[in-house]
Amino acid sequence: MSELQERGIEIQIRDLGVTFQDNAGHDVQALTGVNFDIYKGEFISLLGPSGCGKTTLLRTIADLQEPTEGTVRISGMTPKEIRLQQKFGFVFQQPVLFDWRTVKKNVELPLEIMYQSKEDRSKRADEMLEMVGLKNFSDHFPRQLSGGMQQRVNIARAFGIRPEILLMDEPFSALDEFTKEKLHEDLLRIWRQTNKTIVFVTHNIQEAVFLSDRICVLSPHPGRLSAIVDVDLPRPRTLEMKESPRFTELVYEVRGKFEGGSV
Amino acid sequence: MTQKRKRPKSLYQRIKENTKIQTSATVILPVLLGVVIVVLWQTQTLHHLFRTDTFTLPLLDRIGSILFDNIDKIWENVVATMVVALAGLGLGSLLGYGIAMLAALCPKIGKGGLSVIGAFASIPVVALAPVMNNWTRDISDIASVRSMVAKILVVMLVAAANMGLNAYRGLTELKPYSMDLMATYAAKKRTTFLKLQLPNSVPYIFVALKVSVPASIMTAIVSEYFAEYIIGVGRQIRENIVLSQYSTAWAYIATACIMGVVSYVALMIVQSILLRKYH
Numbered sequence: 001m002s003e004l005q006e007r008g009i010e011i012q013i014r015d016l017g018v019t020f021q022d023n024a025g026h027d028v029q030a031l032t033g034v035n036f037d038i039y040k041g042e043f044i045s046l047l048g049p050s051g052c053g054k055t056t057l058l059r060t061i062a063d064l065q066e067p068t069e070g071t072v073r074i075s076g077m078t079p080k081e082i083r084l085q086q087k088f089g090f091v092f093q094q095p096v097l098f099d100w101r102t103v104k105k106n107v108e109l110p111l112e113i114m115y116q117s118k119e120d121r122s123k124r125a126d127e128m129l130e131m132v133g134l135k136n137f138s139d140h141f142p143r144q145l146s147g148g149m150q151q152r153v154n155i156a157r158a159f160g161i162r163p164e165i166l167l168m169d170e171p172f173s174a175l176d177e178f179t180k181e182k183l184h185e186d187l188l189r190i191w192r193q194t195n196k197t198i199v200f201v202t203h204n205i206q207e208a209v210f211l212s213d214r215i216c217v218l219s220p221h222p223g224r225l226s227a228i229v230d231v232d233l234p235r236p237r238t239l240e241m242k243e244s245p246r247f248t249e250l251v252y253e254v255r256g257k258f259e260g261g262s263v
Numbered sequence: 264m265t266q267k268r269k270r271p272k273s274l275y276q277r278i279k280e281n282t283k284i285q286t287s288a289t290v291i292l293p294v295l296l297g298v299v300i301v302v303l304w305q306t307q308t309l310h311h312l313f314r315t316d317t318f319t320l321p322l323l324d325r326i327g328s329i330l331f332d333n334i335d336k337i338w339e340n341v342v343a344t345m346v347v348a349l350a351g352l353g354l355g356s357l358l359g360y361g362i363a364m365l366a367a368l369c370p371k372i373g374k375g376g377l378s379v380i381g382a383f384a385s386i387p388v389v390a391l392a393p394v395m396n397n398w399t400r401d402i403s404d405i406a407s408v409r410s411m412v413a414k415i416l417v418v419m420l421v422a423a424a425n426m427g428l429n430a431y432r433g434l435t436e437l438k439p440y441s442m443d444l445m446a447t448y449a450a451k452k453r454t455t456f457l458k459l460q461l462p463n464s465v466p467y468i469f470v471a472l473k474v475s476v477p478a479s480i481m482t483a484i485v486s487e488y489f490a491e492y493i494i495g496v497g498r499q500i501r502e503n504i505v506l507s508q509y510s511t512a513w514a515y516i517a518t519a520c521i522m523g524v525v526s527y528v529a530l531m532i533v534q535s536i537l538l539r540k541y542h
Contacts, residue, residue: 064443083449090447092440100462100540109458110448141540161448 010165010197011038011061015070018056029222030056034070036216036225038199043191045200045208045215047254053223054201055169061199062088062167074165082164086114089163089196091171095150097142104129104138107157114161128156131190148179152186159190166198173203181239184210188237209250210237217257227257321510329514337496337518344495345522347411348483351418352475358419359426359471366427367434367460368452377427384424391417392486410492417486422475429471433464466541469534476530477523484519496522 016034019027031053038044046054059065061072063079074082082088097106107125116124129135132152142150151171158166172180188211191198202208208215215229231250233241241247278284303309305323310316317325330337362380366373395413403409437459445455484497493502496519503512 062447064446083447086449088447090444092444094438094440096438096440096444098441098459098462100465112458113445113448113450113454 007040007042009037010040010042010075011199012073013037013057013061013070014073016057016060016067016072017069018053018060018065019068031060031223032069034225036228038197041195041197043188043198043200043211043213045202045212046218047202047205047208047215048218048223048258049203049220051220051223052218053220054203054218056223057218058167058169058199058201061165062090064090086110086161087164089158089161089166091154091158091166091168093170093173095142095147095154097150097153099142101142102138103134103140103142103145103153106142106153107160110157110161124160125156128160129153131159131193132156132186146179148175148183151175151183155183155187155190159194159196162194163196166196168198168200170201170203172207180207185239187211192236205251205254206242209233209247209254210242215254217254219258229254229257319509321513325510326513326517329510330517333511333514337499337514340494340496340499340515341518341522344480344483344487344497347414347486347495348418348479348526351415351483352422352479354415355419355422355479356426356468356471356475359423359428360430360468362423362427363430363434363464364456366431368456377431380420380424380427383420388417388421388482388485389489391420392489395486396489396491407492407494410490410494414483414486414490414495418479418482421478421482425475425478426468426471429467430464433467434460437463466538469530469538472530472534473527476526480519480523480526 013034013036016031017029018031019029022028034057046057048054056065060067061074061079063083072079097103098109101109104122104125107128108121111121111124126135126138129138132155134149134152134156137145137149142153145153151174154171158168172183175183184207200208200211209231210233212231215231216225217227217229218224219226229250233244233246233250272280300309301323303312304320307317307322310320313320359380362373362376364373366377392413395416396410399409399413399416402412441459442455445459450458484495484500487495487497488501490498496515499515500512500519503509503515
């Protein structure tokens with residue numbers, strides 16, 4: 001932990017609250033009174049059941065959602081400033097690949113938006129596809145790939161722009177266990193290579209423990225931060241660690257943090 | 264060891280499971296129906312059935328020979344009708360797409376435009392055509408020109424409504440999160456339109472054209488009935504029926520059918536080339 005803190009704070013969240021209006025015009029509090037910091041280069045998970053506001057929190061960091069109260073500061077700037085500087089990589093629940101573009105062209109999309117030259121784009125896309133193990137599929141169309149492969153393309157696209165901060169919203173929740181475990185290892189490897197800050201939303205306790213440095217446990221109605229748990233498993237993480245007593249202890253510890261004791 | 268004997272498949276099952284037979288059946292059956300109708304027509308069985316005579320419903324060989332004998336004159340009328348249909352289709356589709364763009368990019372102004380164009384399209388062609396004739400009276404001193412403008416305007420309205428409503432869906436019915444994705448890259452409105460909405464709308468453009476292409480030819484033909492200047496396939500059908508030259512009228516009806524089928528097939532070919540990426 002102390003090693004993390006030495007790197008400095010990247011994202012500062014203060015008294016954050018988000019209120020929506022439902023169809024009947026009533027106010028619904030999605031998030032209230034959220035306070036915490038995210039360190040540079042950290043892998044942090046936002047964990048909680050549905051309705052706890054974890055996705056709302058992630059979208060607020062990415063400037064896809066305006067806070068109703070409080071502030072988010074990223075390296076001293078507003079989320080909007082960071083977004084306009086194109087420093088976010090966002091991985092959505094679904095791959096969101098464009099059907100009319102090949103796999104490679106999909107990875108190149110954000111680079112096109114950033115006006116990078118054709119050669120640079122092509123080179124970078126090749127690198128990224130190599131990294132996620134899809135080099136031989138660059139000329140395929142998304143519909144020709146399995147769900148897991150599509151999510152890999154999604155990750156390649158997100159890392160392709162060399163984002164400062166990577167925001168991931170339940171990226172693996174639609175995948176089977178085998179594919180998920182493979183992608184967990186891939187993601188950790190890529191994260192080690194690139195050293196970026198990752199904010200990872202999930203509702204899966206094991207997933208959060210396996211991947212994260214720290215876990216923010218959120219509780220619903222209204223969405224709020226109940227606890228932050230440090231995960232002291234050594235890095236690099238391996239699948240065998242899931243069998244270790246420490247892993248099980250951590251899972252129990254995290255489960256105990258949900259308000260009311262159970263979910 | 265006793266081996267389980269395989270039950271032989273019935274003829275029906277074998278036909279049902281054979282994909283080769285299935286695909287050829289979709290070609291053979293319609294062709295067979297056509298052949299049956301031709302035989303019934305040519306042997307005058309149809310005439311007995313509908314209590315008519317070879318004067319009102321001429322035999323096919325007679326219609327065919329008239330078609331070939333008058334091919335130059337028929338071609339002249341085909342060109343006149345196709346110019347109206349294609350000009351109206353092109354201009355109308357562009358107008359429709361423009362309104363759809365406006366509606367998708369600035370809903371406050373554009374959505375009203377969609378409603379207006381939808382309302383216009385629900386007016387029947389037989390009502391629109393004479394109105395357009397009146398409106399365009401002062402456009403030119405030459406009857407053929409102002410007549411052409413009137414006909415094109417009618418086709419335009421039909422095509423514009425069709426394209427407008429479909430293209431709007433293509434520009435707005437996007438994959439979930441794709442707008443958010445563009446937002447995270449801080450993409451400009453123009454970039455989002457060119458890289459996401461425009462390509463997304465391409466299949467919808469073809470949905471519109473599949474209806475618009477035959478509808479434009481039909482609309483052109485019907486609006487010729489009311490036009491001031493006498494030209495076009497539709498107008499020839501009317502003139503010849505008025506003069507009781509049914510064989511010639513039928514030759515033009517056959518021509519109209521061929522025009523519809525040929526243009527639809529052409530559209531399908533273009534679509535299969537352009538939409539390869541989408542399927």
